[in-house]
Amino acid sequence: xKNFSFYSPTMIKFGQGSISKLNTIVMGKYSRVLLxxxxxxxxxxxxxxxxxxxxxxxxxxxxxxxxxxxxxxxSLVREGIKLVKNNNIDLILAVGGGSVIDSAKAIALGAAxxxxxxxxxxxxxxxxxxxxxxxxxxxxxxxxxxxxxTVITNEENSLKLSVNHxxxxxxxxxxDPTYTLSLPEDQTFAGVMDILSHIFERYFSNTLNVDFTxxxxxxxxxxxxxxxxxxxxxxxxxNARAEIMIAGTFAHNGLMGLGRQDDWASHLIAHQLxxxxxxxxxVSLAIIFPAWMKYVYRENLDIFNKFALNIFNIADSGKxxxxxxxEGIEKxxxxxxxxxxxxxxxEANIPRDEFYRMADLATMQGSIGALKVLNREDVINIxxxxx
Amino acid sequence: xKNFSFYSPTMIKFGQGSISKLNTIVMGKYSRVLLxxxxxxxxxxxxxxxxxxxxxxxxxxxxxxxxxxxxxxxSLVREGIKLVKNNNIDLILAVGGGSVIDSAKAIALGAAxxxxxxxxxxxxxxxxxxxxxxxxxxxxxxxxxxxxxTVITNEENSLKLSVNHxxxxxxxxxxDPTYTLSLPEDQTFAGVMDILSHIFERYFSNTLNVDFTxxxxxxxxxxxxxxxxxxxxxxxxxNARAEIMIAGTFAHNGLMGLGRQDDWASHLIAHQLxxxxxxxxxVSLAIIFPAWMKYVYRENLDIFNKFALNIFNIADSGKxxxxxxxEGIEKxxxxxxxxxxxxxxxEANIPRDEFYRMADLATMQGSIGALKVLNREDVINIxxxxx
Numbered sequence: 001x002k003n004f005s006f007y008s009p010t011m012i013k014f015g016q017g018s019i020s021k022l023n024t025i026v027m028g029k030y031s032r033v034l035l036x037x038x039x040x041x042x043x044x045x046x047x048x049x050x051x052x053x054x055x056x057x058x059x060x061x062x063x064x065x066x067x068x069x070x071x072x073x074x075s076l077v078r079e080g081i082k083l084v085k086n087n088n089i090d091l092i093l094a095v096g097g098g099s100v101i102d103s104a105k106a107i108a109l110g111a112a113x114x115x116x117x118x119x120x121x122x123x124x125x126x127x128x129x130x131x132x133x134x135x136x137x138x139x140x141x142x143x144x145x146x147x148x149x150t151v152i153t154n155e156e157n158s159l160k161l162s163v164n165h166x167x168x169x170x171x172x173x174x175x176d177p178t179y180t181l182s183l184p185e186d187q188t189f190a191g192v193m194d195i196l197s198h199i200f201e202r203y204f205s206n207t208l209n210v211d212f213t214x215x216x217x218x219x220x221x222x223x224x225x226x227x228x229x230x231x232x233x234x235x236x237x238x239n240a241r242a243e244i245m246i247a248g249t250f251a252h253n254g255l256m257g258l259g260r261q262d263d264w265a266s267h268l269i270a271h272q273l274x275x276x277x278x279x280x281x282x283v284s285l286a287i288i289f290p291a292w293m294k295y296v297y298r299e300n301l302d303i304f305n306k307f308a309l310n311i312f313n314i315a316d317s318g319k320x321x322x323x324x325x326x327e328g329i330e331k332x333x334x335x336x337x338x339x340x341x342x343x344x345x346x347e348a349n350i351p352r353d354e355f356y357r358m359a360d361l362a363t364m365q366g367s368i369g370a371l372k373v374l375n376r377e378d379v380i381n382i383x384x385x386x387x
Numbered sequence: 388x389k390n391f392s393f394y395s396p397t398m399i400k401f402g403q404g405s406i407s408k409l410n411t412i413v414m415g416k417y418s419r420v421l422l423x424x425x426x427x428x429x430x431x432x433x434x435x436x437x438x439x440x441x442x443x444x445x446x447x448x449x450x451x452x453x454x455x456x457x458x459x460x461x462s463l464v465r466e467g468i469k470l471v472k473n474n475n476i477d478l479i480l481a482v483g484g485g486s487v488i489d490s491a492k493a494i495a496l497g498a499a500x501x502x503x504x505x506x507x508x509x510x511x512x513x514x515x516x517x518x519x520x521x522x523x524x525x526x527x528x529x530x531x532x533x534x535x536x537t538v539i540t541n542e543e544n545s546l547k548l549s550v551n552h553x554x555x556x557x558x559x560x561x562x563d564p565t566y567t568l569s570l571p572e573d574q575t576f577a578g579v580m581d582i583l584s585h586i587f588e589r590y591f592s593n594t595l596n597v598d599f600t601x602x603x604x605x606x607x608x609x610x611x612x613x614x615x616x617x618x619x620x621x622x623x624x625x626n627a628r629a630e631i632m633i634a635g636t637f638a639h640n641g642l643m644g645l646g647r648q649d650d651w652a653s654h655l656i657a658h659q660l661x662x663x664x665x666x667x668x669x670v671s672l673a674i675i676f677p678a679w680m681k682y683v684y685r686e687n688l689d690i691f692n693k694f695a696l697n698i699f700n701i702a703d704s705g706k707x708x709x710x711x712x713x714e715g716i717e718k719x720x721x722x723x724x725x726x727x728x729x730x731x732x733x734e735a736n737i738p739r740d741e742f743y744r745m746a747d748l749a750t751m752q753g754s755i756g757a758l759k760v761l762n763r764e765d766v767i768n769i770x771x772x773x774x
Contacts, residue, residue: 001402001626001629002402003401003402003403003405004399004401004402005398005399005400005401006399007398008395008396009394009395009396011392011393011394012391012392012394013392014390014391014392014645014646015388015389015390015391015646016390017390018390208626209626209629209630211609211613211614211630212606212607212610212630212633212634212637214606215607215609215610216603216606216607218602218606219601219602219603219605219606220599220602220603222598222602223598223599223601223602226598239388239595239596242388242596242646243388243596243598246388246599246645246646250599250642255637255642258633259401259402259629259633
């Protein structure tokens with residue numbers, strides 16, 4: 001087991017009706033709130049009205065900035081920073097999914113500095129302060145509601161970069177699974193893949209003697225797969241929605257990776273698809289992860305055997321470790337297909353003529369990954385495996 | 388799944404050498420620190436010297452209060468409160484195990500009020516404020532390093548009572564498994580039972596549709612059992628010590644119980660043994676839990692079957708659910724015996740003539756438990772099953 005730090009201070013209010021806690025959380029602590037949201041779905045499903053009502057009860061002045069898109073844009077972040085600075089806003093309330101929360105975190109960071117926000121993503125500036133961010137979560141996927149990270153796309157140069165710092169962890173997250181009952185199928189299952197990917201980046205590790213987190217990761221993966229199938233059958237299953245929502249948070253607050261070397265190569269490889277073709281993050285991951293698995297599994301047959309045996313109950317008698325590992329990967333890919341996600345570039349209608357450029361971008365800061373350290377050539381091979 | 392709140396803000400620094408982080412954590416934030424500890428083992432294993440060195444580097448003034456005993460006493464808490472108030476101390480640093488941390492929490496609570504500290508344990512006063520508590524953990528067991536609870540024994544009337552509030556969660560916990568390598572066998576395995584008990588109180592629940600925490604609990608239980616066996620073979624196994632230590636924290640910070648109705652009857656029943664006979668907490672639990680299981684399992688055969696199948700891989704074909712459940716309980720009791728814990732009152736040389744008095748105390752505030760709600764008669768029956 002490796003040494004680690006763990007800090008996950010986000011206060012979570014989970015369950016049906018939990019938005020009714022918002023006013024007591026906010027009241028007396030904050031006075032000027034930026035309500036940050038996406039394309040307006042929260043105005044249709046009632047979340048906007050409920051939130052406004054709670055903020056009114058709390059007696060705060062509300063400023064609004066909607067329009068966050070998937071793969072949130074730097075330009076809107078800049079607009080938010082100006083708005084926050086000009087109005088002495090003291091809480092950024094993200095109402096939506098991961099894109100809205102990531103955008104809110106970037107605004108919170110940029111509003112607490114005189115430096116240019118993009119310099120933090122380029123690593124030119126060190127994170128020192130940020131305004132508090134609160135969350136009303138409506139799409140479980142990125143885990144951003146309790147994570148330390150924000151990923152922003154600079155639409156001028158198609159760069160998709162991240163900042164990670166404990167100070168960016170939201171102060172509170174209100175999570176009512178009933179908001180997610182109306183999520184369309186594509187968003188639901190892209191979210192499922194996103195959640196699984198956060199566990200995978202930690203689970204597929206060369207670190208030995210990590211039983212506790214091995215078991216935690218495997219349990220979380222099994223829970224997500226089981227409940228994804230439930231949602232495929234019945235999108236209105238509250239308990240399955242709740243299971244996916246809770247798994248999403250703990251998949252990415254750091255818990256699953258305690259004491260482990262994590263990987264993140266697949267994320268970097270997938271990010272380039274989203275940056276270039278605006279592919280939904282979870283879809284990019286559904287395409288890249290099986291390819292990455294097939295490319296790297298020989299590096300650590302043990303962990304890929306555990307995955308096959310403990311998640312998919314592959315019968316292993318008389319089979320080579322390699323065979324068992326591959327069957328596990330196949331079962332996983334077949335799970336993705338069953339819930340309706342594309343697992344190749346072709347299926348997703350993504351062009352296959354920019355592998356070199358994407359590999360350049362993915363390895364811009366050097367080789368990536370940990371289970372197998374990948375250089376530019378490796379990344380090109382993974383894109384090819386994903387064709 | 389039930390609605391829930393979750394708040395676990397304790398910053399954890401885990402691993403070999405992690406005490407070296409203490410000075411940067413403390414420096415500039417606190418100026419007058421109460422170093423609170425137990426019987427002096429920390430002076431033998433070097434932790435005291437290391438801690439003092441770090442506090443010196445941090446430039447804080449240190450006050451000392453040692454002498455915390457297992458089942459920590461109200462009288463020492465009162466002494467600590469006076470010391471803190473008279474010296475304007477701003478951080479209580481608990482160096483030791485659960486008893487020291489619980490004592491520190493009670494001091495932190497009492498020092499922030501003019502009311503009598505015991506009134507908080509009697510439920511006469513509401514928790515509103517507490518000084519910050521930091522932890523250097525040397526005995527993994529109670530999970531108090533990240534939990535919301537403190538349990539104190541009033542030696543005047545043998546009452547052992549608790550206060551639970553988020554404000555009592557420690558600010559930080561430094562956890563270096565190397566400190567635990569020298570723990571004697573009895574303390575090590577009493578700690579193991581304590582950790583398991585915290586998971587059991589959450590796992591054995593009637594709440595349905597809680598896959599995520601079912602899996603988490605089962606993973607944590609399997610990890611603790613596996614690594615307890617490793618420590619039985621080799622007490623110097625750093626990784627096994629680390630696995631037990633990490634499980635101890637997450638067994639009791641609330642994570643394992645998210646969305647579940649928890650129980651806590653066994654704790655109340657076991658507490659009376661510790662209060663009357665000063666039995667080590669983990670030993671009391673090793674005696675009471677198998678008896679409780681045997682008394683209640685018919686109430687929820689499903690969860691006891693999951694326990695038998697998923698933890699102990701009991702072969703269930705051709706067996707009744709009742710048989711499978713009982714075999715799981717037997718396997719668990721046999722595990723306790725293998726790691727050297729007594730599982731009956733007789734084995735532990737505890738008198739068996741105060742069952743009525745203990746049952747009175749356990750049910751002082753009414754019936755207890757949730758999986759099966761227990762009255763005074765039930766509690767007497769459980770003591771009898773534990774004879």
